[in-house]
Amino acid sequence: MVNDQTNEQQRLAALHAYQILDTAIEEDYEELTELAAAICGTPIALISFVDKARQWFKSHKGLDVTETERSHSFCAHALLNPTDLMQVEDAQLDPRFKDNPLVTGEPHIAFYAGMPLVDDEGFALGTLCVIDRQPGKLDERQKTALKTLAKQVVNKLVLRKRLKDLEASNKHNLHLHGKSESSEKNLRLIIEQSPTAIIVFRGEDLLIEAVNPAMLTLLNQQSDIEGKILLEAIPELKGQPAYDLLNHIYQTGETIHRQEIAVMLNRSGKLERGYFNFTYAPLIENGQVTGIIDMAVEVTDQVNARLAIEESEHQMKQMVMNAAMGMCIIRGQDLVIEIANEPMLKIWTRTSEQVLGKRLTDVFPEVVGQPYPEMLRKVLNTGEPLAIPELTADIAETDGRINKIYIDFTYKPLRNSEGMPEAIIATVTDITDTVKARKLLEQSEISLKEANMELGSVNEEYMALNEELLTTNEQLLLAEESLMDLNERMNMAISAANLGTWSINLESDEMVITERTKELFGFRASDITTLDRVLQQVAETHREEVVTAINATINTGIPYNIEYPVVGFHDQQIRWLKAMGKRYTSVGGKAANHFSGTIMDITERKASDQLKQDFIGIVSHEMRSPLTALKGYVQILASRSKQSEDRFTADIASKAAGQVDRMTTLISGFLDVARADEGKIFLNKTNFDISNIFQIAEEESLATNHTHKFSFDVAESMFVKADRDKLEQVLINLINNAIKYSPNGSTIYISCTRREGWAHVQVTDEGMGIPPRDQAHIFERFYRVLARETENISGFGIGLYLCKEIIDGHSGRIGVESVPGQGSTFWFDVAID
16 A cells, blocks of 8 residues: 555646646647547547646547546556556446446546556556447457557656746856856955865865865864865874875765764874864765865864763762662752663563653652652752651552552652752662561560450469460560561661772772771771772681672673672671672763662661561470460360269360461461471372362361351362372461451352363352452562451461462462452462473
């Protein structure tokens, strides 16, 4: 379709070039139509040219009109096959023309024969055609004659065009000749007086014919270069792009404009690099390039200033983009986001395309009314930096959900050359995981205290166990206090942007590091440090890995991102560090190639991770044995109370047994969490019918729960290769969660169906539902939905985490669908064997 349109546009351009449309009657063309009508025996003969929307008749023998619409044209059809004569013997029988207004009305065309008029370039301009009101047919003699006459029309058309072109050319030459003499006299005067640097060359050897004072100053030359060949006067130009372009002008006759082109010139006895904007224009005589005029402006100072600014901006951008924490630059009172690195984009849950060049309040409309925009503007207005630790922020996800995060941040002004703040560099660290972990530990403490209070009502025999639980709680409090202390110190360090930086010159191997970097490696500020001395402080267990990573970055350019322990040079203190950096190449020749980056102390984060593991170890090992003994005591108490028919004691024993089972389940969960973290959850996979575990789950649910109704729907037998006990654990956990979070008397729906090669299991309740903001995190370790409805529902947030670990271990899928206030559906898939 595109080619057809292009061809038609070219055909129309060729037609218009002949300037034949709407011209007066010419006898030569009238004679040709007379002859065509006589030879073919028709009353009508036309020379028709097909324009964009019409067909126009240069000669119209037997027809009064001079044009018709193209849509009614027979000739337009003839142009589709420009080498063939088109003949329509009876238009009333031809489906193309039987409804044509020129057939059904005047001139009542019945017979048509037309030969396309094709010029030397192959464009079909129109036709020579004959028309009759009666059906007919040309014989071979008449066809040959019509083709010959068509060629005569084309020949006359081409001759007519050449005559007009020749006439116009003669007029133009006469005009140019009159102007050329005065122009040459004025040219030298214009060149001499022009404030623009101008030089004129003649001949392919580039003889300097004229040069004005401005150009002599620019080239640092004397007037005696006039009359010399360019390379004899200024030999250093040989081989430079600006000189090679002059030869190109002679070959093509083009006018060339160039901006900020570097040229090496001999100035004051030494070669210097200058930058120039110039125009090369050919001097043409009799159609030949005889010379070149060169007009130039030196822009060296402007280019050097711009390159210096670009280098400074580049280094600032690279520092931000390679920082380990979230950093961005926000410019102006409109708070336009200019730069944002990957950690910042991760905190924002946005891509660079979604934020760069946009106002902060447009990207995050939810911050309107929050304190952050005014804080930023205050830094711009006052020039004073701002730092606040552990602040909450509501960030809208791309799906519209609002996600609350905890951050430490600092805002520092960036000043222009006049010392005025014009932008802000913001440093933000997401500490959401740390804060949530602390809150989970607080919730764990509350839950353990509640369990202790319930166990305290049993019997004095269990006081010893309670003492052990209290001791464990004290240890947890100490661990929590230690974690809070570490967290507080970490926040203070981050809020002060306590980072170290380094830079290694890849050409000289010189290493430059900041005092903070020296401090992290245990050096004093006055110590002289080299790369080898710094690497000696890296722990031997990680030193080879660090050296390999550094060499990989220097040799291949891959980003440098690594964590490792170091031993302080003077204080022998062990620290964990996180380093990020990359290899930089020089820009504009202003800086050497270097390997640079940032480094931060992550010792506190490592300690926090260890505290979590210690907590799990305490719960799993210190409480399991006492609980086993306690369960035995409760069973003995229950047996004796039953024999003595002591209902009060039996009731107490029953409650105590329930609490022991609850604590046992909790500890088992912690053990599974520990195994999951270590990748040690063992799966004993066998082939079995998955419907069997539904029968077990149904029996257990009906036997142990009398507050809810259950609907089990298992469509058919489906064999899977899996761990029967672990899948049963997942199903029972989902059913128990549905009971826990739905009202008494409601129905729990449990089903298993075959779905595209998977056994698809669903547990649906009629409970409170899960808010969208929590659904994405519901399977995370220790995550709990915090709401007024769940305040009195106990739990540590490990059940669903273990369900996901088990299903993942089976290469399956697990998820949740929920509408708040309408209930939830938890589901998982395992492959059918």
